[in-house]
């Protein structure tokens with residue numbers, strides 16, 4: 590089977606997942622696969638199905654909490670499916686799922702297209718960003734999406750127009766359609782001025798540096814902000830800043846960040862998220878919703 594899979598992409602066995610997620614946690618996976626193309630992805634999915642092997646699509650691993658045990662299936666990374674076409678005249682961009690946001694932002698800004706400045710500091714792929722409707726500073730990726738190309742459970746490639754996609758704050762319908770794989774997206778941007786965009790990006794960068802613990806591995810905000818409030822404020826009000834389980838700690842700099850301070854395990858991060866959730870619920874009555882995705886936890 591491995592020989593067959595290797596016709597369609599890079600395949601590794603029992604590969605470490607720590608370098609593939611921004612918390613730097615987790616164990617190994619039975620297979621790690623990077624398909625060469627959409628058609629190769631389809632061939633790989635068909636083989637996995639015939640062998641009854643489960644799979645997980647991993648973007649840049651910047652919004653996941655991985656388990657320490659071996660993932661008993663295939664982790665599929667779309668990092669080789671990373672084509673990007675910028676059409677400044679049409680104010681349009683076509684990006685394949687594996688394109689990382691900072692690169693996407695740089696390329697659009699270089700072409701005097703604006704809108705995506707908010708995403709310059711979000712270390713995910715466009716596929717992962719669409720899945721969770723990533724956003725910051727009152728903007729989100731879905732604001733700029735014209736259409737999303739997906740692969741459905743029957744291996745059919747479909748184009749969903751903006752109006753076909755349900756989304757809200759840090760949520761899209763893709764979270765309910767686990768069988769959909771985001772393959773690519775078309776974005777519509779505003780005409781802008783490169784220097785103006787660079788100034789905005791620098792301003793946001795300074796704000797992140799001042800408020801977020803970027804010197805430690807993390808996966809960004811742990812909880813969604815509840816209506817009219819901030820998860821960080823609630824966590825801080827429960828005196829949880831600095832609280833640690835194993836090597837994982839609630840950041841002193843930003844209470845809605847959990848950092849891998851000292852060789853944290855997946856279980857440390859997992860348990861700390863649950864602990865913070867329960868303390869906040871007991872003390873304030875607010876049932877915070879976890880923004881990060883727990884992968885393969887019972």
Ligand SMILES: Cc1cc2nc3c(=O)[nH]c(=O)nc-3n(C[C@H](O)[C@H](O)[C@H](O)COP(=O)(O)OP(=O)(O)OC[C@H]3O[C@@H](n4cnc5c(N)ncnc54)[C@H](O)[C@@H]3O)c2cc1C
Nearest residue numbers: 648649650651652713714716717718723724725771808809
């Ligand atoms: C320092 C830091 C700052 C951050 N700041 C922000 C911020 O300001 N705003 C924000 O929204 N987020 C932020 N994040 C979180 C994260 O970067 C985003 O959520 C990002 O969009 C996740 O993309 P990813 O490719 O890393 O997805 P992953 O973490 O790899 O995956 C997340 C989920 O998406 C699914 N997925 C990934 N690719 C696809 C695909 N092609 N098709 C279908 N499903 C897919 C995965 O299966 C998984 O369920 C931050 C993270 C860090 C570390």
